Amino acid sequence: MAGTAMSARQDAQHGGSLSSASTSEGTSVRYTPGPGGRPAHSGQPLRVGRPLVVAIDGPSGSGKSSISKEVARRLRLAYLDTGAMYRAVAWDCLERGLDLADGALVEAAARALDLELSTSADAERVVVRGHDVTAAIREPRISSAVSAVATNLGVRDELIRRQRALLAAHGRRMVVEGRDITTVVARDAEVRLLLTASEEARMRRRGAQLGGTQTAEQLHEQVVARDAKDSTVASFTQAADGVFTVDSSDLDFDQTVDAVLGVVHAAVGGRPAGA
Ligand SMILES: Nc1ncnc2c1ncn2[C@@H]1O[C@H](COP(=O)(O)OP(=O)(O)OP(=O)(O)O)[C@@H](O)[C@H]1O
Numbered sequence: 721m722a723g724t725a726m727s728a729r730q731d732a733q734h735g736g737s738l739s740s741a742s743t744s745e746g747t748s749v750r751y752t753p754g755p756g757g758r759p760a761h762s763g764q765p766l767r768v769g770r771p772l773v774v775a776i777d778g779p780s781g782s783g784k785s786s787i788s789k790e791v792a793r794r795l796r797l798a799y800l801d802t803g804a805m806y807r808a809v810a811w812d813c814l815e816r817g818l819d820l821a822d823g824a825l826v827e828a829a830a831r832a833l834d835l836e837l838s839t840s841a842d843a844e845r846v847v848v849r850g851h852d853v854t855a856a857i858r859e860p861r862i863s864s865a866v867s868a869v870a871t872n873l874g875v876r877d878e879l880i881r882r883q884r885a886l887l888a889a890h891g892r893r894m895v896v897e898g899r900d901i902t903t904v905v906a907r908d909a910e911v912r913l914l915l916t917a918s919e920e921a922r923m924r925r926r927g928a929q930l931g932g933t934q935t936a937e938q939l940h941e942q943v944v945a946r947d948a949k950d951s952t953v954a955s956f957t958q959a960a961d962g963v964f965t966v967d968s969s970d971l972d973f974d975q976t977v978d979a980v981l982g983v984v985h986a987a988v989g990g991r992p993a994g995a
């Protein structure tokens with residue numbers, strides 16, 4: 721990835737700027753909005769006819785799903801929410817009354833899972849054994865149970881296999897987000913990015929997303945405690961070698977999309993289709 725090319729780069733047409741700082745901990749990207757807050761990147765297809773995998777990892781509530789969807793729309797790429805796959809396995813196990821501590825049983829459930837998942841950023845749809853579970857898998861009870869499933873290495877093996885098959889089926893033109901995409905699922909992605917935000921910002925955003933229905937303790941459980949459990953099997957708090965970091969704590973939604981698009985452009989050359 722062309723990380724160094726990004727250093728103190730000013731977008732000539734629009735004015736937003738990205739600068740990068742490389743330390744022994746990786747490359748962090750700092751984004752400064754253009755005059756009047758105008759976005760630097762409206763987004764257009766890139767590398768048409770060639771692979772373009774944008775791999776995005778990050779902790780809970782950092783904005784992976786919402787930002788990835790918007791980036792996929794702008795670049796006209798497919799979109800894969802790998803967390804939805806782990807949530808679907810958790811839903812299936814709970815629905816069937818399986819003991820989540822029974823590793824062999826949970827792995828078998830994942831391998832046999834009849835799962836239909838939309839790969840369009842505009843159509844969220846998750847169907848398990850014919851049941852539409854799109855909304856059900858987002859419920860706090862699933863957020864609380866999902867780490868027990870995701871820390872099962874047999875489950876991970878099966879879901880990683882399915883994720884790679886989906887990438888191949890889309891000609892490797894996809895934004896893929898989760899916890900182990902930059903480090904395991906798509907280590908060879910054209911663009912690899914860690915999206916972070918402070919714990920405070922992430923809990924605040926998740927609280928607002930759930931309509932203020934959760935107590936501070938519940939939010940802590942669903943965001944911070946879940947990250948701690950998930951960290952035992954995936955590395956998403958520090959960027960791996962060659963992975964850019966975007967910290968969205970002080971950026972609003974549009975600025976974060978713009979910053980991520982800036983990283984994509986810098987990494988793959990930035991020539992839009994037909995340019
Ligand atoms: N930069 C931002 N500024 C303000 N709100 C944001 C920003 N990025 C995301 N959000 C909002 O924060 C909430 C959480 O984002 P999102 O669900 O995308 O996080 P996530 O990383 O996918 O979380 P999880 O891994 O727990 O599913 C959403 O309501 C989203 O719209």
Ligand SMILES: Nc1ccn([C@@H]2O[C@H](COP(=O)(O)O)[C@@H](O)[C@H]2O)c(=O)n1
Pocket residue numbers: 780802803804806807866867870871897898899900901946950954
């Ligand atoms: N690549 C991934 C993605 C997700 N997980 C696990 O799924 C849970 C739900 O993910 P969300 O992004 O929808 O919050 C998450 O807490 C992890 O347990 C994973 O392990 N690897």
